[in-house]
């Protein structure tokens with residue numbers, strides 16, 4: 001595959017690891033060993049001072065998934081429906097339609113992955129908040145890339161973050177860990193994915209200093 005003139009298997013992985021919702025196979029259980037392989041890859045991600053404070057709660061129990069799915073819908077479905085109603089273009093409309101589809105079936109997705117980082121951003125100064133999240137977000141994306149490589153589809157979701165206390169209660173989380181989302185994970189159906197359409201990179205790049213219009 002050629003991506004902006006470059007052919008490389010790593011680039012293909014990076015450009016075709018998409019938000020998978022309608023193509024999640026809700027009928028096929030995911031072996032725990034396969035998920036542990038993905039976590040093994042995730043642990044290769046960077047962390048500040050090599051702190052490795054990441055934790056992953058992997059939820060495959062149907063009752064736990066149902067409880068998380070209810071929280072997800074209570075927290076996020078209204079926002080997704082608002083997003084669909086106000087979508088400005090076809091690509092955005094398709095994203096919201098697909099997100100609503102997933103929300104209604106979340107309990108049927110075989111695994112809910114909850115990535116966590118030990119620590120709370122609010123216990124650090126504002127200048128360290130990005131660092132706290134950077135200790136877990138690259139690892140989470142690595143989990144998703146590994147999953148894609150092994151035949152699993154994933155989708156980054158954050159709807160549950162508006163109801164973190166409820167998620168913490170369901171999962172028995174201690175107070176001093178930070179949630180960053182819920183990653184529905186399942187085998188994907190079909191065999192290939194295509195890169196999404198994006199604007200040319202020079203529209204979002206400036207050289208040596210900021211030369212964009214002020215953000216509106």
Ligand SMILES: Cc1cc2nc3c(=O)[nH]c(=O)nc-3n(C[C@H](O)[C@H](O)[C@H](O)COP(=O)(O)O)c2cc1C
Nearest residue numbers: 017018019076095098099102155156157158159196
């Ligand atoms: C911070 C963040 C929050 C997101 N929240 C949700 C969500 O709550 N529900 C959902 O279905 N998708 C969610 N997504 C997935 C995005 O909709 C998706 O990554 C984006 O539309 C690109 O989709 P594509 O891979 O199909 O091009 C989220 C992604 C990010 C990075």
